[in-house]
Amino acid sequence: MEPTLERRMIDIRRHLHRNPELSNEERETQAYLKQVLEEAGFETVKPVAGFGLAVEIVGAAGPSNRKVVIRADIDALPINETSGVPFTSERPGVMHACGHDAHAAMGYAAAVLLDRQKQAFSGTVRLIFQPAEEAEPLGGRRVIEEGLLDDVDAAIGIHVDPYTPAGRVAVGTGPYTLACDTFDVVVSGNSAHAAKPSDGVDALAIACSMVTELQKIVSREIDPYDPLVVSITGIEGGGAYNVIAPEVRLRGTIRSGHEKTRQKAWQRLRQILESLASAHGASVDINLQRGEPAVVNAPEMVDIIQRAGADVVGRENVINAPGWTAADDFAFYSEKCPAVYFRLGIRSDEAGSIYPLHHPRFRVDESALAKGAAVLAGAACIFLKPPFETTRRP
Incomplete structure (x- = not known):
């Protein structure tokens, strides 16, 4: 990733970190992300699922009805931040302690990368910036109810991982969250x-x-x-x-x-x-x-992440890792179509990113984010690169 785009991605992440909003309250987050996407040249950025957004990138390698979704969640948690970063939350009692600010920023960067690589794939990538992953009413459920996956062949989700060394990719088949x-x-x-x-x-x-x-x-x-x-x-x-x-x-x-x-x-x-x-x-x-079901990773989608990860970080840094006991409403996506949920390592002593998710001192090693965005974009390109069957899965 070129330095200018990486810098912009990190600036977006820090803005979101400084201005966190709780589940189903992401009004300013939605407006800000819409603004930065439109500034990047995306003309049709649609509000979805309450305070979420969707934007599509259509490939130019040939006609195809094939579609893949990339999900990036955007909500924060009711936690008072004590991380000590210069861009700490300005809203007492609210913090991006689960890395959703990083997910949204990587989603933005992936959209820009895919837009620049349209000649390399056919079909459509639908980026969904999803609200309310952390609390009911869940945004993932609403995404399905609004039909945003009805015409989709596959879905890709990412989560930062403070237990895995920065820059590594962790993924595995079967149940991957509970x-x-x-x-x-x-x-x-x-x-x-x-x-x-x-x-x-x-x-x-x-x-x-x-x-x-x-x-x-x-x-x-x-x-x-x-x-x-x-x-x-x-x-x-x-x-x-x-x-x-x-x-x-x-x-x-x-x-x-x-x-x-x-x-x-x-x-x-x-x-x-x-x-x-x-x-x-x-x-x-x-x-x-009853809340969200378990995320279940489809083997064919895991293979795509492993291939994309090997291209970006090297095969030796793609880990076949077990899932988490945490939950994620990306599970509603994996119920609807073949899906994969992978983790991006952000753990670094130097960056101070050694605290678990949902901790008031949680930090992200931002040097890993360019790799995460590149894996997202690369996986979508692999899925949509011809030749392939254009008939959607039932």
Whole structure:
């Protein structure tokens, strides 16, 4: 990538980092990205999925109805930044702690590269700058609902990876992120004096038993090679030293790699909670919210990333790596068409990019971003380079 484009990409990333916006609030982000894309010569930049954008680059190597999507998410997180970078967030309590500012900037650079390489491919690349990856209502779901993948043959997603050395590409086949569901539970007992708990039904003691027993779903009921995580992330109840808590609220998340395991976890969660409540004379209300499914990488698309990655960073720097237990709503894309979600290493002691995702001191080694944008553009070119079958997949 030429220095001028790389510098522009980094400037865009820093602007977005300085001005982060939460999921479903990306008004200024949308307006800014539309402005920089139009300044780069893209005449038709369309608003999509609420505060998202879509832009298309049509190849000039010959007629083709073949299309591939590149997804770049754009939202930030409710985290107060302490990274110390000069372009730190100017919005207290909001931070790009997951690298979506870098994703958007790489999407911009990939669009420019593809526009310059139109003679090398046929068909169309659709860049989607997607809002609301981090929180409901999810932008990925809305992208599908708006039909933005109905005419698409494949999709490509990227995520920065603070666990992999800067500039390396990590990818693998099969489930590559986990499905994400959340649950809220209300345990209802009966209040009593704390000095005489036998007069009541202690919702807090019952809730503590529930937290312990739910862990056995993973440790005792699921094959260790079948990915599943059940985490309780909140417990609220009680308020006085001398009163037995009449009501306790629990919240948590279920992460799973396969739909069958996902269904079993839901079933067992309900059975365990209802049985424990009944055994202790309490009642329980369970609200389970289905989130994004697992991202599943198609083998043929993984091969394209490996080829593009080898061209950009060298074959020795393309890692066949396992997936993450985190979730990503790119999974809705991978449900719709053959897709690949790959990771770009950004870890560097020198750049201080050694903190995990969603950490207030999270940083990005910006020297890796040119490689990520080049892999995105290169993979799209490989997919669209003739000869190929122009009939879309069913």
